Amino acid sequence: MQNTLDSRALHRADYYGQRFMKAGNFSYDVVPAGGVAISSDRPFSVKVREGKAKGEMNQHNVVVTWHDGKFRAAPAALTVDTGDMVMWNCNQRDAMTLAVIGDQEFFNSSRLKNESGYSHAFGLPGEYRWVDAHGSKTSGMVTVKDPGCKNEAQLKRWRKTLEEGILVMINDGKVEPSSVEIDVGQTVFFLVVNGPGISITDARVVEYSRGDTGKAEGDRSSAKASAR
Amino acid sequence: MAEITAALDETGANKLLDTAIGILPPQSKSGSGSLGPFVASYGVTASLTNGDIDLIPPDIIRIVDLRLDWSLSLSFGFDLSSILPDFCLPRVCVNIPCVGKVCTPKICIDWPTITIPVSFSDFVKATGDFKLDIRLVGNVWKVQALIVGLPNLPFGATTALLLVAIGAAATPILLAIPFIGPFLAIAVNAILLVIGIAGVTGFLGPILTPFISGLKIPIYEQPKLFPVLPSEGPVDPQVDITIDLVTAMVAHNGAEDELVLTADVSP
Numbered sequence: 001m002q003n004t005l006d007s008r009a010l011h012r013a014d015y016y017g018q019r020f021m022k023a024g025n026f027s028y029d030v031v032p033a034g035g036v037a038i039s040s041d042r043p044f045s046v047k048v049r050e051g052k053a054k055g056e057m058n059q060h061n062v063v064v065t066w067h068d069g070k071f072r073a074a075p076a077a078l079t080v081d082t083g084d085m086v087m088w089n090c091n092q093r094d095a096m097t098l099a100v101i102g103d104q105e106f107f108n109s110s111r112l113k114n115e116s117g118y119s120h121a122f123g124l125p126g127e128y129r130w131v132d133a134h135g136s137k138t139s140g141m142v143t144v145k146d147p148g149c150k151n152e153a154q155l156k157r158w159r160k161t162l163e164e165g166i167l168v169m170i171n172d173g174k175v176e177p178s179s180v181e182i183d184v185g186q187t188v189f190f191l192v193v194n195g196p197g198i199s200i201t202d203a204r205v206v207e208y209s210r211g212d213t214g215k216a217e218g219d220r221s222s223a224k225a226s227a228r
Numbered sequence: 229m230a231e232i233t234a235a236l237d238e239t240g241a242n243k244l245l246d247t248a249i250g251i252l253p254p255q256s257k258s259g260s261g262s263l264g265p266f267v268a269s270y271g272v273t274a275s276l277t278n279g280d281i282d283l284i285p286p287d288i289i290r291i292v293d294l295r296l297d298w299s300l301s302l303s304f305g306f307d308l309s310s311i312l313p314d315f316c317l318p319r320v321c322v323n324i325p326c327v328g329k330v331c332t333p334k335i336c337i338d339w340p341t342i343t344i345p346v347s348f349s350d351f352v353k354a355t356g357d358f359k360l361d362i363r364l365v366g367n368v369w370k371v372q373a374l375i376v377g378l379p380n381l382p383f384g385a386t387t388a389l390l391l392v393a394i395g396a397a398a399t400p401i402l403l404a405i406p407f408i409g410p411f412l413a414i415a416v417n418a419i420l421l422v423i424g425i426a427g428v429t430g431f432l433g434p435i436l437t438p439f440i441s442g443l444k445i446p447i448y449e450q451p452k453l454f455p456v457l458p459s460e461g462p463v464d465p466q467v468d469i470t471i472d473l474v475t476a477m478v479a480h481n482g483a484e485d486e487l488v489l490t491a492d493v494s495p
Contacts, residue, residue: 121335
């Protein structure tokens with residue numbers, strides 16, 4: 001199974017979350033990762049109505065499944081209140097990695113912009129330096145330790161630690177905390193409060209793709225950011 | 229009818245069979261077999277080394293500690309979920325300052341299908357009784373020792389060592405599977421438990437036994453027409469005799485047992 005740290009390609013142990021701060025109808029599609037630029041269908045929707053007091057948030061989960069070469073979202077049409085968080089996940093063994101893409105710039109799992117999040121459960125020990133594959137300088141480090149369980153009691157303790165999620169907040173490129181240390185199986189929730197549209201991507205993935213075609217794209221993104 | 233007789237004592241027979249077995253080329257085969265509940269594909273190469281000869285009248289050549297050196301490559305694949313329960317990541321919540329709590333629901337992950345390749349070499353010693361088979365093939369007399377019956381191959385410690393090798397081969401493959409790390413020892417044990425000693429013995433037996441059970445050791449070959457005097461000139465041609473019959477037996481001669489080869493010849 002895949003367990004790559006890359007918000008552009010969501011897999012079984014990943015969630016994409018998006019808060020909807022304004023009322024409106026936000027249609028979207030769930031597509032294989034990498035197909036964001038190609039998709040123009042928007043078969044699913046999130047209807048956001050004016051709701052409760054500012055700042056209050058409810059969470060809604062959308063279950064994504066993969067059948068006959070297509071992703072389906074359930075519920076296909078979801079109604080939420082302003083300020084609510086919607087989270088997408090596909091926990092299916094044979095599913096492709098996926099991306100969630102809406103028409104609005106903020107609504108795109110491969111470019112986390114405002115009030116959006118990406119959670120990833122780390123399945124393998126190691127040092128994960130993450131970067132923004134779109135070229136900003138945003139980066140951080142997650143160190144994942146093998147808990148070294150030798151007996152049942154230690155396994156039990158380790159299982160308990162899995163319930164503890166770690167929050168990493170990213171606001172205009174500032175990452176807090178920039179470095180975290182966790183056990184295998186623990187989940188880190190990357191919350192992008194505000195930003196230009198970033199990804200949380202294992203630096204090795206970016207380095208690898210730069211070896212092929214990504215270098216030019218990364219450089220262009222940097223250049224555009226500087227020009228602005 | 230003239231007769232040629234050759235006799236070898238056990239020391240001589242040992243040397244003869246050392247040579248005869250030494251020139252047998254390594255044998256190879258491949259296929260698939262049951263490794264406990266799994267089906268494993270394999271390739272195996274084996275070669276023989278002579279043991280100690282015991283000549284037993286009237287016709288048995290017993291080789292004690294006939295050694296079969298074998299080198300095995302096997303590979304088996306299976307769904308890890310068939311031997312390990314699925315693993316669930318619990319519901320995980322984080323508190324977002326000034327906003328509230330966000331939770332990921334429990335996510336259960338079934339384990340993938342894996343393939344474990346194993347390479348292993350060892351040897352096994354067996355005692356085999358052979359009988360001499362003599363036949364005229366074309367115009368050549370051929371004497372070979374044919375094994376009698378099916379020797380029991382005592383795998384003994386080999387099975388435990390092969391299980392250890394399987395465990396060692398499984399470890400790096402399991403380590404690459406997300407979330408299994410803390411259960412690594414459990415997973416390796418689960419694999420070894422379902423295979424077990426019986427599984428290894430049941431796998432090795434049918435693969436290795438045929439290398440010995442069908443064994444034929446060529447001992448002697450002689451054309452039926454045997455030159456006894458070379459040509460000395462145009463009027464003095466080569467002198468041949470014809471070997472009409474070859475027989476072999478193990479005879480008790482005083483304090484020793486001997487392998488006796490007899491040839492009936494005619495001009």
